[in-house]
Amino acid sequence: MRAVPTAPLAASGLIGGYAVAVATGSRPLGGVVIALAGGACVTIWLRRDGRRTAAVLSGVGAGAFVLSHALGPLIGAWPAVLAVSAATAAACWRLSDADHLQHRSRPVAAAASELEGGA
Secondary structure (H helix, E strand, O other): OOOOOHHHHHHHHHHHHHHHHHHHOOHHHHHHHHHHHHHHHHHHHHHHOOHHHHHHHHHHHHHHHHHHHHHHHHHOHHHHHHHHHHHHHHHHHHHHHHHHHHHHHHHHHHHHHHHOOOO
16 A cells, blocks of 8 residues: 555546546536545555545545636636646645655665665
8 A cells, every 4th residue: 555656546536537527428427436536545545644644635635626616617627627636636645645655666776776786
């Protein structure tokens, strides 16, 4: 779980949910896509980061969903969805993914350094 990036998962859930809703004409089906991606993210955050981070990032995701509806009439539906998806991904990266994915890459960098004779 430590190495699973949630930023692209959360963003793709919002984008994919909207795409499914548009393509099928079924808003509930789009909601299912968003809920599945969101549920996967929450599961990862709970195991990896704890309740507080999971709650904060869940709020970010829900807020992004609401904000996309408010922004849609102002800037267009797709630009609104893409903007809130990017903001959501940034929050996921900053509050969860960066810490865990950077730790994972350190042993690889250390091993590479040893292979080059640096350690």
